[in-house]
Amino acid sequence: MKKLTAEDAETRSPDVVAENVEQLKTIFPEAFIEEKVDFEVLKQLLGGVVEEREEKYGLNWHGKRRARQLALTPSTGTLRPCPEESVDWDTTKNLMIEGDNLEVLKLLQKSYSGKVKLIYIDPPYNTGKDFVYPDDFRDNIKNYLELTGQTDGEGRKISSNTEASGRFHTDWLNMMFPRLKLARNLLRDNGVVFVSIDDSESANVKYILDEVFGEENFIDTIAVEMSTTSGPKTVNAQQGTIVKNVEFVHVYRKSQEFDKTPHTPLRDGILYYDTHYSIWLNDDGTLGTLAEKLLADARIEAEIRQHGFMDRETFSINNIDKLLIVSEAAKSFVEANLKKIASVDRPPVSAAGRSVQVGRWEAFEADHRTYYLTTLANGTLRALMPLSLNYRMSDDYKPRFGRTVIRGDLWKGFHQDMGNVAKEGDITFANGKKPIRLIKQLIKWSNSTNDGVILDFFSGSGTTAHAVMQLNAEDSGNRRFIMVQLPEPLDPSNSDQKATADFCDEIGKPRHIAEVTKERLRRAGKKIHDESPMFAGDLGFRVFKLASSNIRAWEPNRDDLPTTLHDSIEHLKTDRTEQDILFELLLKLGLDLTIPIEQKTIAGKAVHNIGAGTLLVCLAEKIASAEVEPLALGIAAWHKELAPAGETTVVFRDGAFADDVAKTNLTAILQQHGLENVRSL
Numbered sequence: 041m042k043k044l045t046a047e048d049a050e051t052r053s054p055d056v057v058a059e060n061v062e063q064l065k066t067i068f069p070e071a072f073i074e075e076k077v078d079f080e081v082l083k084q085l086l087g088g089v090v091e092e093r094e095e096k097y098g099l100n101w102h103g104k105r106r107a108r109q110l111a112l113t114p115s116t117g118t119l120r121p122c123p124e125e126s127v128d129w130d131t132t133k134n135l136m137i138e139g140d141n142l143e144v145l146k147l148l149q150k151s152y153s154g155k156v157k158l159i160y161i162d163p164p165y166n167t168g169k170d171f172v173y174p175d176d177f178r179d180n181i182k183n184y185l186e187l188t189g190q191t192d193g194e195g196r197k198i199s200s201n202t203e204a205s206g207r208f209h210t211d212w213l214n215m216m217f218p219r220l221k222l223a224r225n226l227l228r229d230n231g232v233v234f235v236s237i238d239d240s241e242s243a244n245v246k247y248i249l250d251e252v253f254g255e256e257n258f259i260d261t262i263a264v265e266m267s268t269t270s271g272p273k274t275v276n277a278q279q280g281t282i283v284k285n286v287e288f289v290h291v292y293r294k295s296q297e298f299d300k301t302p303h304t305p306l307r308d309g310i311l312y313y314d315t316h317y318s319i320w321l322n323d324d325g326t327l328g329t330l331a332e333k334l335l336a337d338a339r340i341e342a343e344i345r346q347h348g349f350m351d352r353e354t355f356s357i358n359n360i361d362k363l364l365i366v367s368e369a370a371k372s373f374v375e376a377n378l379k380k381i382a383s384v385d386r387p388p389v390s391a392a393g394r395s396v397q398v399g400r401w402e403a404f405e406a407d408h409r410t411y412y413l414t415t416l417a418n419g420t421l422r423a424l425m426p427l428s429l430n431y432r433m434s435d436d437y438k439p440r441f442g443r444t445v446i447r448g449d450l451w452k453g454f455h456q457d458m459g460n461v462a463k464e465g466d467i468t469f470a471n472g473k474k475p476i477r478l479i480k481q482l483i484k485w486s487n488s489t490n491d492g493v494i495l496d497f498f499s500g501s502g503t504t505a506h507a508v509m510q511l512n513a514e515d516s517g518n519r520r521f522i523m524v525q526l527p528e529p530l531d532p533s534n535s536d537q538k539a540t541a542d543f544c545d546e547i548g549k550p551r552h553i554a555e556v557t558k559e560r561l562r563r564a565g566k567k568i569h570d571e572s573p574m575f576a577g578d579l580g581f582r583v584f585k586l587a588s589s590n591i592r593a594w595e596p597n598r599d600d601l602p603t604t605l606h607d608s609i610e611h612l613k614t615d616r617t618e619q620d621i622l623f624e625l626l627l628k629l630g631l632d633l634t635i636p637i638e639q640k641t642i643a644g645k646a647v648h649n650i651g652a653g654t655l656l657v658c659l660a661e662k663i664a665s666a667e668v669e670p671l672a673l674g675i676a677a678w679h680k681e682l683a684p685a686g687e688t689t690v691v692f693r694d695g696a697f698a699d700d701v702a703k704t705n706l707t708a709i710l711q712q713h714g715l716e717n718v719r720s721l
C-alpha cells in the first residue's frame with residue numbers, strides 16, 4: 041500500500057516544471073544528460089530560432105523571472121467544501137471558489153487542465169485605487185490567510201497600489217503574469233479568453249497576453265462604449281479634454297482550433313432605413329422598385345398621399361423613414377417581403393464569368409448559400425443583397441426587430457447598460473461591476489454550442505455566473521461556470537467600500553467581497569427560476585474555500601523531534617472532516633469537483649464511491665484486524681457491481697490499521713480481486 045504524503049508528487053498540485061521537462065524530453069531526448077538539460081545541444085537542435093541577442097524584443101520588468109517561477113511552484117493548499125453556503129449541492133455542476141486566484145488556479149490544474157471553453161476576466165484595472173494582491177514567494181497560503189484575516193492575528197492592512205509606490209506597473213504585472221500563465225493551461229484547444237481593461241494597463245496586459253498566448257492567437261481588441269460625453273464629462277470636453285468613453289476587451293484564442301467552431305454574429309440595431317434597399321425582385325425574374333410596390337398597395341398609397349410623401353407623382357424612397365413612422369401597413373409590408381427587397385453589392389468571387397441580362401435577376405448557388413445576380417446598365421455583374429440578411433432581432437440594449445448591422449470591434453451603446461448596472465443582480469458592489477449584457481454577448485459570440493465550462497477568476501460580484509445562468513435559461517444551454525473570488529475585506533470607513541460593506545451587514549454576512557458574490561448567485565438563480573419556471577437547467581453552485589492542505593507537511597521541530605515524530609503518525613489534520621479529505625483527493629487525482637459521490641456502509645465503515653468506481657475511499661479512523669477481511673471483500677464486491685471502465689484507486693487512512701500485518705492483508709485481498717491500486721493517506 042503506497043502512502044500519499046504532502047511531499048508526494050501525486051498528492052500535490054501538479055509540478056508544472058516536471059511536466060514541462062517530461063515533454064521536452066520526449067521531443068529532444070538527446071538534449072538530456074543524466075536527467076539534466078544540455079543547453080548547447082538543445083541550441084544546436086533548435087537551429088536558427090534561438091534568440092541570443094542581449095537586447096530582446098518584449099516587455100520586461102523587475103520580478104518577471106520570479107513571477108514566471110511563481111506559476112511553476114506547486115500549491116500547498118486545498119479547497120474545502122462548504123455545502124451549507126451552496127445551492128443545490130447534490131446536483132449542481134457550477135463552482136464558486138473563495139480564495140486567492142493564483143493558488144486556486146494551481147489547485148485546479150489537474151482536474152480542469154484543457155477543459156475550460158471560455159475565460160472572462162475583469163481584473164483590477166490598476167487605477168491607483170485598486171488593491172493589487174501581493175503574492176508571497178515563500179508561503180502564499182500563510183500570506184493569504186493573514187491578508188484575509190483568517191489567522192489568529194490581526195490580519196494585515198490591505199492597501200491600494202498607488203502610483204507613488206515606485207513599483208506601480210511592476211506590482212500589477214507581477215500579479216497578472218503567473219495567473220495568466222496558469223489560466224492558459226486550463227483552456228481547451230478551441231478555447232478563448234477575454235480580458236477587460238482600460239487604458240491604465242491596456243498596453244501592458246496586451247504585451248503579456250501576447251507572450252502567454254502567442255501573438256498569432258490574438259483575435260482582436262474590442263472597444264466598448266461605456267459612457268457618453270455627457271454630465272461632468274461635457275464640461276471637460278468643452279474645455280478641450282479628450283474624455284474617456286471606451287474600455288477594452290482583449291480577445292485571444294488558445295489555438296487555431298478556436299476558428300473551427302462556428303461563431304454567432306452579433307447585431308446592432310439601426311434607427312434609419314438604408315435607402316440602398318430599393319430594388320424589388322419580381323417572381324418572374326425581372327427587377328422592379330420598392331417604391332412602385334408600396335404605391336401599388338391601395339392602403340399604403342392612401343397614406344403616402346395623405347402625408348404628402350409624393351414627389352413629382354412618384355413615391356421617393358428617400359421618404360421611407362417618415363412613411364415607416366406613420367404607416368403600420370408600410371412597416372408590415374416591408375417586414376413581410378424582406379427576401380424580395382434588395383440592395384446592390386459586389387458579386388462573390390465564385391460568380392466571376394457569369395452573365396445575367398440587364399434588368400433581370402438570377403439565383404446562383406455557391407459557398408453553401410444562394411446569391412442573386414444581375415447586370416447593371418454599364419455591363420458590370422452585381423450581387424443583389426436581400427434585406428432579410430440584416431433585418432432581424434438586434435443585440436441592442438432594448439432588443440428590437442428591425443434593420444441591423446453586423447457588429448465589428450466597436451461595441452456601442454453599453455453606456456445605456458451602465459446607467460442600470462447598479463441594480464443588476466440585486467446586490468451592492470461598488471468595484472467595477474460589468475453589465476450582464478456585455479458578458480452574455482461575449483459568450484454568445486464565441487460559444488455557439490451553448491455548453492462548456494466558463495471561468496472567471498476575478499469574479500467580483502459574479503456577473504459572469506449571472507450571465508451564464510441567464511443565457512442558459514434563454515437558449516436552454518448547458519454551460520457551467522467556475523467563479524473565483526478573493527474574500528477581500530471591506531472597510532466601512534473607506535468611502536469606496538462603505539456601501540458594499542453595509543450590504544454585507546444587511547445580509548448578516550462577514551464583510552468581504554466573496555460574500556457579495558455568493559449572495560448575487562443565490563439571488564440571480566432564484567430570480568431566473570421565478571421568471572422562467574419551466575427552465576430545468578442548473579441554477580445552483582457548490583462553494584469551496586481555499587485553505588491549507590488537510591495533509592500535514594513534514595515540518596520537524598528540531599528541538600523536539602520525539603513529539604514531531606509522534607504527531608506525524610497521523611498526518612491528516614485533526615480539525616478537518618472526511619468530506620474535506622475526500623475533495624482534496626479529487627483535486628490531487630485530477631477529478632472534477634462536481635463528480636457524483638455515493639456512500640455505502642461496509643463492515644460498519646463508511647465507504648465513498650467517487651465517479652462511478654474511479655475512486656473508492658474509506659477514511660475510518662480505526663479498522664480492527666478482524667474487520668479487515670469483511671471490509672476488503674465488501675469493497676471488492678461493490679467494485680464488481682460498479683464495473684468502472686478504467687482503473688480504480690482505493691484509499692484508506694494510514695493510521696487506521698492496528699499494525700502492518702492488517703494493512704498488508706487488506707492490500708492482498710483487494711489485489712486478489714483485481715484492485716491493484718491501493719493507497720493510504
Ligand SMILES: C[S@@+](CC[C@H](N)C(=O)[O-])C[C@H]1O[C@@H](n2cnc3c(N)ncnc32)[C@H](O)[C@@H]1O
Pocket residue numbers: 139140141142162163164165171172173469471472473474475497498499500501502503504524525526528553
Ligand atoms: C473589477 S472587479 C471584477 C468585477 C466583476 N467583473 C463584476 O462584474 O462584478 C475585480 C475583482 O477581482 C478580485 N480580486 C483581486 N485580486 C484577486 C485575487 N488575487 N484572487 C481573486 N480575486 C481577486 C477583487 O476582489 C475584485 O472583486
